[in-house]
Amino acid sequence: MINKISLFVRKMNSYLRALVKLFRATLHLMAQRYRSASLRFKFAFLVVILLTSTSFILCILTVQIMNNYVLNEIIKRGESVGKSIAASAGYSLLSRDRLGLDNLVFKAKTSNSDMPYVAIVDPDMKTVVHSKTLMIGETIPVAQGRLHRKADDGTTVIELPNPSGIVFEISCPIVFMKKTLGNVIIGMNKSVLLEAQQKVRDRIVIAFGIIVVLGIFASSLLASFLIKPIKELSVGVDQLKNGTVKKPLRIYSQDELGELTRNFNEMSALIAEQKGRINKYAYDLEEAYVSIVKVVAAAIDARDSYTHGHSARVAQLSHVIGKQAGLSKSELEELEVACLFHDVGKIKTPDSILLKPGRLSPAEYKDMMNHVEDGASILSRAPSLVKYIPSTRHHHEWYNGKGYPDGLAGDNIPLFAAIISIADAFDAMTSDRPYRKALSEEEALHEIERMSGIQFRPDFVAIFLKLTKESRAKDVPLCVEKAA
Numbered sequence: 001m002i003n004k005i006s007l008f009v010r011k012m013n014s015y016l017r018a019l020v021k022l023f024r025a026t027l028h029l030m031a032q033r034y035r036s037a038s039l040r041f042k043f044a045f046l047v048v049i050l051l052t053s054t055s056f057i058l059c060i061l062t063v064q065i066m067n068n069y070v071l072n073e074i075i076k077r078g079e080s081v082g083k084s085i086a087a088s089a090g091y092s093l094l095s096r097d098r099l100g101l102d103n104l105v106f107k108a109k110t111s112n113s114d115m116p117y118v119a120i121v122d123p124d125m126k127t128v129v130h131s132k133t134l135m136i137g138e139t140i141p142v143a144q145g146r147l148h149r150k151a152d153d154g155t156t157v158i159e160l161p162n163p164s165g166i167v168f169e170i171s172c173p174i175v176f177m178k179k180t181l182g183n184v185i186i187g188m189n190k191s192v193l194l195e196a197q198q199k200v201r202d203r204i205v206i207a208f209g210i211i212v213v214l215g216i217f218a219s220s221l222l223a224s225f226l227i228k229p230i231k232e233l234s235v236g237v238d239q240l241k242n243g244t245v246k247k248p249l250r251i252y253s254q255d256e257l258g259e260l261t262r263n264f265n266e267m268s269a270l271i272a273e274q275k276g277r278i279n280k281y282a283y284d285l286e287e288a289y290v291s292i293v294k295v296v297a298a299a300i301d302a303r304d305s306y307t308h309g310h311s312a313r314v315a316q317l318s319h320v321i322g323k324q325a326g327l328s329k330s331e332l333e334e335l336e337v338a339c340l341f342h343d344v345g346k347i348k349t350p351d352s353i354l355l356k357p358g359r360l361s362p363a364e365y366k367d368m369m370n371h372v373e374d375g376a377s378i379l380s381r382a383p384s385l386v387k388y389i390p391s392t393r394h395h396h397e398w399y400n401g402k403g404y405p406d407g408l409a410g411d412n413i414p415l416f417a418a419i420i421s422i423a424d425a426f427d428a429m430t431s432d433r434p435y436r437k438a439l440s441e442e443e444a445l446h447e448i449e450r451m452s453g454i455q456f457r458p459d460f461v462a463i464f465l466k467l468t469k470e471s472r473a474k475d476v477p478l479c480v481e482k483a484a
């Protein structure tokens with residue numbers, strides 16, 4: 001037996017632990033969900049919980065107050081009826097007027113539906129008159145219950161333990177000529193109380209429902225009112241983070257949230273102003289860098305008296321080729337600037353190579369070839385110059401893929417680089433070099449035509465030959481710089 005009890009206790013213990021674990025896990029899950037819920041939900045949830053609990057407590061208090069009130073009313077009415085019968089019953093008892101006594105009891109019983117019995121007893125508790133005629137002559141036992149009240153005139157109210165039936169028994173002494181002749185005994189049941197309770201409960205349920213619905217609605221409205229500025233602030237912070245702030249946030253109220261929004265707007269404006277200043281500094285810095293690179297490009301041309309003005313002439317020739325090829329105005333402008341930068345890498349080429357009055361050795365030629373990559377590296381330092389890297393890096397590529405630095409071929413060679421390649425070669429060939437005299441235009445054009453499809457892009461060669469032919473027919477120089 002002891003073993004069975006011990007086993008049962010152990011099982012119950014394990015079940016209890018499992019239940020506690022489940023309860024904790026559920027609480028943890030709810031807490032997690034609550035933490036990740038929106039602010040609007042949290043606010044509405046708290047308000048609804050607060051409203052519901054407050055309403056619930058108020059309902060309980062109301063029912064309690066109402067119960068006490070109704071009970072008091074029941075007692076008062078019972079006492080009143082009892083005293084009224086007692087006042088009239090004294091003479092009838094003395095004169096043994098049974099009819100009069102019956103009449104009193106009958107009237108009281110019929111006019112009060114919540115009185116299950118009304119009786120008149122003698123001092124020995126023997127029934128003289130009773131609403132239930134079978135009880136006449138019987139001795140009524142003293143009511144067993146809690147003494148609710150005892151008045152100075154001897155009226156007692158006993159609260160009976162049975163809550164579903166009769167709740168009170170009221171006993172009023174019948175005094176005549178200062179002599180107690182008996183008592184009026186009245187039982188009171190809960191019908192009035194239950195009826196009143198039911199009515200109040202119905203009303204409370206309706207009121208409770210209305211309060212909860214209104215509470216949810218009001219809390220939702222209040223949540224919107226409070227959360228709207230917070231949401232806007234959140235959007236504002238995102239915009240500030242992404243640099244897309246367009247206008248100050250709207251200030252909805254003059255409270256702490258309004259103050260917060262105002263401060264945010266001021267902070268946002270300050271950041272925008274500082275950002276603008278930084279952007280301007282960056283722009284100025286880049287402009288300065290671009291200017292330096294332009295100066296460097298010009299200086300390279302100036303280093304060698306034979307190539308003086310080379311970049312400017314390449315830009316002019318490239319412009320006419322590009323225009324004939326159908327480039328837009330902005331593309332042509334970009335092409336001209338690209339021409340100015342195309343040999344900027346030569347800043348790193350030693351004078352001993354760049355100005356050598358003779359043919360370059362293979363090693364020197366290799367050093368010279370590095371100028372395209374050096375140029376790309378210089379241009380990569382400024383974001384606005386990055387777009388000129390392809391034309392700078394690839395203007396020595398060959399159409400057949402035998403050029404440098406990457407051996408690009410055909411249409412893989414960037415457009416500007418393919419144009420600059422022709423203009424660059426033409427100007428180089430028609431310029432004097434320390435180790436040779438300049439070729440004539442006819443010789444240079446012939447060389448370019450010969451290298452079409454080998455070194456140069458054929459369609460651009462065709463354009464260039466056509467343009468030079470037209471300019472010579474009109475006796476207008478294709479390159480003003482050269483002519484000058």
Ligand SMILES: [Fe+2]
Nearest residue numbers: 342343395396
């Ligand atoms: Fe070059």
